[in-house]
Amino acid sequence: MYPEYMRPSLEKVAQTRNKRFELEKSGKPVFPPMNAEEREEVLNKFHPDYKPAARRKIRIGPNKDEHITTEVADMLESHSRIKPEFFDLTKPDYETDILIIGGGGAGCAAAILAMQKGAKSIISTKLRLGDANSMMSQGGMQAAVTAQDSPTRHYLDAMGGGHFDNKPDLVRALTEDGPEVVKWLEDLGVVWDKLEDGSLQVLHGGGTSRKRMHSCRDYTGAIIMRTLMDKVRNHPDKITCLEFMPIVELLLDSKGQCAGGVLYNLETEEYFTVKAKATIIATGGYGRLHIRGFDTTNHYGATGDGLVMAYRAGAKLLYMDSVQYHPTGSVFPEQIAGFLITEKIRGAGGQPLNKHGELFVFPREPRDVESSAFIRECLEKNNGIETPSGRLGVWLDSPLIEMIQGEGYINKQFPAMHRQFIRYGIDITKESMLVYPSLHYQNGGIEINDKCETNIPGLYVAGEATGGAHGRNRLMGNSVLDYNVFGRRAGIFASDYIKSVKISALTLNHITDYDDELKKAKIKTDLITPVLLPSYTPEDVRKRQLTACYEGTLR
Amino acid sequence: MATQKTAKKKPVKQAKSKSPKNDTKKTMATVFIMGKSHEVPADATIMGAIEYAGYQIIRGAGCREGFCGACATVYRMPGDYKIYTGLACTTLVEDGMWLSQLPAIPAQKPVYDIDKLDPNVATFQKIYPEVFRCVSCNSCTKACPQDLEVMDYINAAMRGDIEAVMDLSFDCLSCGLCAIRCPSEIVQYNVGLLGRRLYGKYLSKESKQLKKRIKEVKERKFDKEYKEFKTMKKEELKKNYYDRDTE
Numbered sequence: 001m002y003p004e005y006m007r008p009s010l011e012k013v014a015q016t017r018n019k020r021f022e023l024e025k026s027g028k029p030v031f032p033p034m035n036a037e038e039r040e041e042v043l044n045k046f047h048p049d050y051k052p053a054a055r056r057k058i059r060i061g062p063n064k065d066e067h068i069t070t071e072v073a074d075m076l077e078s079h080s081r082i083k084p085e086f087f088d089l090t091k092p093d094y095e096t097d098i099l100i101i102g103g104g105g106a107g108c109a110a111a112i113l114a115m116q117k118g119a120k121s122i123i124s125t126k127l128r129l130g131d132a133n134s135m136m137s138q139g140g141m142q143a144a145v146t147a148q149d150s151p152t153r154h155y156l157d158a159m160g161g162g163h164f165d166n167k168p169d170l171v172r173a174l175t176e177d178g179p180e181v182v183k184w185l186e187d188l189g190v191v192w193d194k195l196e197d198g199s200l201q202v203l204h205g206g207g208t209s210r211k212r213m214h215s216c217r218d219y220t221g222a223i224i225m226r227t228l229m230d231k232v233r234n235h236p237d238k239i240t241c242l243e244f245m246p247i248v249e250l251l252l253d254s255k256g257q258c259a260g261g262v263l264y265n266l267e268t269e270e271y272f273t274v275k276a277k278a279t280i281i282a283t284g285g286y287g288r289l290h291i292r293g294f295d296t297t298n299h300y301g302a303t304g305d306g307l308v309m310a311y312r313a314g315a316k317l318l319y320m321d322s323v324q325y326h327p328t329g330s331v332f333p334e335q336i337a338g339f340l341i342t343e344k345i346r347g348a349g350g351q352p353l354n355k356h357g358e359l360f361v362f363p364r365e366p367r368d369v370e371s372s373a374f375i376r377e378c379l380e381k382n383n384g385i386e387t388p389s390g391r392l393g394v395w396l397d398s399p400l401i402e403m404i405q406g407e408g409y410i411n412k413q414f415p416a417m418h419r420q421f422i423r424y425g426i427d428i429t430k431e432s433m434l435v436y437p438s439l440h441y442q443n444g445g446i447e448i449n450d451k452c453e454t455n456i457p458g459l460y461v462a463g464e465a466t467g468g469a470h471g472r473n474r475l476m477g478n479s480v481l482d483y484n485v486f487g488r489r490a491g492i493f494a495s496d497y498i499k500s501v502k503i504s505a506l507t508l509n510h511i512t513d514y515d516d517e518l519k520k521a522k523i524k525t526d527l528i529t530p531v532l533l534p535s536y537t538p539e540d541v542r543k544r545q546l547t548a549c550y551e552g553t554l555r
Numbered sequence: 556m557a558t559q560k561t562a563k564k565k566p567v568k569q570a571k572s573k574s575p576k577n578d579t580k581k582t583m584a585t586v587f588i589m590g591k592s593h594e595v596p597a598d599a600t601i602m603g604a605i606e607y608a609g610y611q612i613i614r615g616a617g618c619r620e621g622f623c624g625a626c627a628t629v630y631r632m633p634g635d636y637k638i639y640t641g642l643a644c645t646t647l648v649e650d651g652m653w654l655s656q657l658p659a660i661p662a663q664k665p666v667y668d669i670d671k672l673d674p675n676v677a678t679f680q681k682i683y684p685e686v687f688r689c690v691s692c693n694s695c696t697k698a699c700p701q702d703l704e705v706m707d708y709i710n711a712a713m714r715g716d717i718e719a720v721m722d723l724s725f726d727c728l729s730c731g732l733c734a735i736r737c738p739s740e741i742v743q744y745n746v747g748l749l750g751r752r753l754y755g756k757y758l759s760k761e762s763k764q765l766k767k768r769i770k771e772v773k774e775r776k777f778d779k780e781y782k783e784f785k786t787m788k789k790e791e792l793k794k795n796y797y798d799r800d801t802e
Contacts, residue, residue: 127625131618145768148802159792159796164793169785172785189751191721194762198762199762209799221622230748233664233666234666235666335599336620416621538607
């Protein structure tokens with residue numbers, strides 16, 4: 001339930017609703033979309049990436065001297081959890097064809113395709129299989145299927161959204177594989193939203209010029225992820241899942257090829273070695289690093305583990321200076337602060353409004369532009385609404401959706417959103433939601449080509465951990481597509497690669513070398529990575545955790 | 556077709572309304588986490604309370620937003636014989652709550668090949684014969700933190716009504732609370748998953764346009780335009796982008 005002091009503002013929203021409904025019905029944009037100059041201006045002044053402290057020079061490793069996101073630079077300039085000399089690499093504990101690091105969408109898709117090509121794989125996952133951002137995507141997946149759309153138009157939209165920094169080959173792979181992925185998922189048993197005649201229901205997303213967002217109500221990721229997981233679990237002869245067993249370092253061989261990794265059992269605190277002919281990193285993003293102090297929409301394990309492992313092994317990163325803030329993170333009630341409110345809400349006609357109930361931005365600009373406009377409205381124009389805990393937000397008018405799409409639409413298409421709010425006495429069919437940008441996606445990542453190959457032979461990367469496909473800003477619905485397209489590709493190309501590769505003596509020398517580099521650069525840090533799990537332990541508890549020396553535990 | 560719910564759900568506690576920056580001293584509640592007493596903020600979620608008390612969760616947290624089902628929790632309230640269920644990430648604590656998270660749900664997942672199944676009742680009989688042991692006690696429905704009509708979709712599976720299994724189980728998070736309350740030892744969420752996959756694969760009406768588009772891509776219909784875009788100078792691509800029409 002909203003506090004009384006917010007009522008006058010909510011009434012203004014209700015008062016302007018009919019007029020805004022007429023505007024929406026006219027078919028013209030409800031607010032003028034920004035041109036190139038306007039976009040640049042709002043980004044420069046208000047996007048969190050453009051604040052001076054947001055980026056700093058990284059002092060070591062393959063991207064040395066590049067300016068990247070400060071928190072990522074801190075994470076990369078850190079010590080390993082392990083000491084190479086403690087490991088006997090002549091007797092690996094596990095051997096397999098392909099080691100897949102991460103049990104989210106990309107990891108499962110890779111395992112399925114590898115299995116179909118006859119390769120055996122191990123999926124190592126830090127939490128449970130499917131505990132990933134893939135599970136949480138609500139709105140949908142882009143794919144150019146309709147007659148008035150085309151993969152090349154999808155390409156153009158994605159390039160523009162990414163400020164033309166995207167790697168063309170990756171965008172082509174992403175957009176050209178899209179329709180096939182829709183079919184592949186349906187054949188696995190994904191239940192897409194469809195119209196009576198069997199055609200796929202499509203909606204707009206931010207920055208799209210054609211309606212191409214395919215959905216499964218607002219549980220799109222949950223439906224896809226559980227389908228992929230079920231498929232994976234139906235092939236225990238070919239795919240082994242190791243849960244609560246993250247990989248913490250990569251293994252190389254004496255020829256510099258990637259040859260597996262070091263496993264860590266989170267519960268027994270044991271380490272194991274895995275020898276593999278090829279390795280696929282599918283570890284997702286880094287929202288739980290809480291960059292710039294933002295709340296995040298990400299799952300509990302999104303700590304960028306793959307980035308640091310790959311970086312220590314010598315893999316190049318791309319666009320690590322760019323962070324995505326989802327425009328519509330929840331800000332009220334406090335218990336769900338930062339939670340994702342799907343872009344499908346705006347795709348279905350929901351409008352962002354200031355405290356006067358007025359539109360101030362086109363509702364479906366690309367995410368970075370939309371987020372920056374929200375921040376400008378709150379901080380510069382002082383038109384935000386303050387919550388009891390001091391957060392600022394703008395309204396996201398959902399009742400309007402029922403007017404545009406018909407009564408009952410929200411309950412049918414947005415069951416998750418409705419549940420999320422009704423628990424706290426807010427009925428989103430009748431009242432707007434209060435939103436502010438929330439840390440959402442890692443735009444950059446480990447650089448790959450369209451076969452998911454990196455600069456290290458035998459190391460493949462797929463999904464959010466990669467960089468290049470989305471330039472410096474990903475469009476809505478392109479990450480669900482991304483983890484499917486590149487997960488599948490990683491599975492296929494890694495399976496081809498293992499047919500001819502010979503692995504020589506295993507080594508962890510790169511860990512020692514990286515630590516030497518830290519010393520040479522005179523970097524002093526206590527940080528040990530991968531981070532694995534964020535800590536939400538309050539300060540006063542921390543002060544009492546006085547054990548002097550830990551061996552191998554999380555703290 | 557949905558039966559009336561006889562379950563008595565606990566009423567949801569409303570968030571207190573305060574005015575901005577008038578946040579006086581935090582109201583606290585006493586909760587018993589696995590039997591140990593802790594003072595936690597009265598408006599915390601169960602997950603928030605566990606972390607506030609100083610626990611580092613390993614099992615029992617996933618998405619933290621109500622999508623993954625990792626944080627199934629059971630609890631009792633003082634003076635109340637009932638056992639309640641909820642997700643730790645979305646359920647608020649209450650004074651006197653005695654709670655325990657379920658780190659994992661023991662459940663079997665039979666191995667099957669979806670390509671070799673038929674979308675009918677015989678498939679459920681073969682893969683999940685225990686479905687037919689359902690005694691219609693409705694415990695599963697009462698336990699569901701998503702308020703799904705779980706028993707109804709189990710009954711639908713018994714009738715071979717796959718569309719109803721799909722529809723009623725669509726929002727299932729596989730948290731497993733239904734399965735641990737079931738006296739007939741059914742693993743409801745796996746039954747729902749099978750039903751959804753059968754529906755998506757076999758019963759959902761085919762999109763002709765999708766078939767057509769896939770054929771076009773295979774015939775490399777978009778090759779030429781992709782190549783043009785790739786070789787285009789940034790300024791020209793930019794012009795194409797800002798000049799494009801919108802549906």
